[in-house]
Amino acid sequence: MGKPKKLLNNPVEVVSELIDGLVAACGGDLRRLEGRNAVVRAQVADDKVALLIGGGSGHEPMFPGFVGYNLADGAPCGEVFAAPTPDLILDTLSAIERGRGVLMVYGNYAGDNMNFDIAAELAEEAGIVTRTVRVWDDVAAAPPERMTDRRGIAGDFFVIKVAGGAAAELDDLDEVYRVAIKARDNTRSMGVALAAGSIPETGERTFELPEDEIEIGMGAHGEPGIARRKITEADAIAEEMTDRILADLPFSAGDEVALLVNNLGATTCMEMLIVSRKVHQVLKERGIAVHRTDVGSFLTCQEMAGLSITLMKLDAELKHYLDMPARSFAYSRA
Amino acid sequence: MYDTLTPSQARDMLTAVARHLVASVDMLTEVDQAIGDGDHGIGMRRGFAAVEETMATTDPESVAKVFKAAGTAIMAKTGGAAGAVFGTLFRAGSAAFEERAALDAEGLAGFLARGLEGVEKRGGAQPGQKTMIDALAPAAAAAEAAIASGLVTAVRNATDAAKGGVEATKGMIATTGKARTLGERSLGHPDPGAVSMSLILEAMRDYIAA
Secondary structure (H helix, E strand, O other): OOOOOOOOHHHHHHHHHHHHHHHHHHHEEEOOOOOEEEEEEEEOOOOEEEEEEEEEEOOHHHHHHHOOOOEEEEEEEEEEEOOOHHHHHHHHHHHHHHHOOOOEEEEOHHHHHHHHHHHHHHHHOOOOEEEEEEOOEEEOOOOOOHHHHHOOOOOOOOOHHHHHHHHHHHOOOOOOOOHHHHHHHOOEEEEEEEEOOOOOOOOOOOOOOOOOOOEEEOOOOOOOOEEEEEEOHHHHHHHHHHHHHHHHHHOOOOOEEEEEEEEEEOOOOOHHHHHHHHHHHHHHOOOEEEEEEEEOOOEEEEOEEEEEEEEEEHHHHHHHHHHEEEEOOOOOOO | OOOOEEEHHHHHHHHHHHHHHHOOOHHHHHHHHHHOOOOOOHHHHHHHHHHHHHHHHOOOHHHHHHHHHHHHHHHHHHOHHHHHHHHHHHHHHHHOOOOOEOOOHHHHHHHHHHHHHHHHHHHHHOOOOOOOOHHHHHHHHHHOOHHHHHHHHHHHHHHHHHHHHHHHHHHOOOOOOOOHHHHHHHHHOOOHHHHHHHHHHHHHHHHOOO
């Protein structure tokens, strides 16, 4: 498979340029942290618990697209597929903290963990209190008894939505942290890859997958999943993925869930809807009610083809924060 | 050949290390594509290009200061796991040179030992998990064992031990980092971080033993 065609200028400047585009598209709601690859809300309310999200770039609209009203207050943007540096994280959290501390939500990867941990230590030295929630929703990455070995994939979407609502309403960092942990612990995902994305700076694909094969459970950077096989019909793949997710929490009859079908980049909306339809059918058969469905591109991996399915089990509190209005580049609801 | 390095020579050595890493970007990219997402080379290039720039403007007051400045540059510019790990190696390792006027065999061994301790604490990884620690730990042990033989022997032995460590990672299954989900598919490939670790020592050796 050859190098994909891409609309780029200097590949080294992709992160800076995408931030300029994002800020320009948000009509004054966002600003760039001066001279840095980070976005923050133009206005952060006084006395607010601040919500910081972030990670490597290349997954747009995650993370900077989720900075906005009732969502996150700021996002340091690392280079493509590389965690942001401690000083960038520290500068971003310093810009958004308002005296009530900062909740940091990010995907569970070694690089992110180390860089955000170093930033948290530097913040503590500067007198800023932080709490950390690492998202580890990918059931394909490790068995349940090794939960902390799991990667964070599209489950970030629900954790950020709930944490954003909680950070807007609650004035105690520990309470916001508790709600975000609850969202994280009730969220499970699994992906399927049809074709690899590429790294803008090199043009190289992140993995090799034969033309007629798919990989169930593959991670957002092409980390290997649980089974590679010849491609089959959408319904069989959707049912297998849904059942693996349901068995993991486990979800059971009578539960109410939020559903996210996330496009990894290059899959058509038509296919997304076909899969979403099948997930709904499977959930109905299993006696599980769907409170809300989101279908779209929220955490991508360049031109990677494929999608992921995420379910969050709801209670009254999670439903409340999930249903709050929100406005950002990636996600708005009245 | 040097048996000790002045702070100014230590700075020049780190400039040579930086150039060696930057020149190795394509090889590191290839190595990482086999078991990672292929971004290790460009990350190391960002970090070590910054080291080269920083060294050009760092006043060589002490060996500790130039090593710490290199670590800070790596941590600020590399990003990802590599930035935290290699930044910590140089920053934590620089403590071994405090109170020392020159870089000698004992200083080199101390740098590797303190660096190893810092990296293990930061990332929670242990030897045998197919990481840069599998090159760093044998290098630290080899340098320690060669202190009495002087700096040239210590850096040669440490470099050879690191290369041996890289070879050994081919037989390991990754159990930490992004490559851990490869399981047995990571067998046969060296760990990219371990390769970078051995490149750092190789450049130090070439400067010291030239």
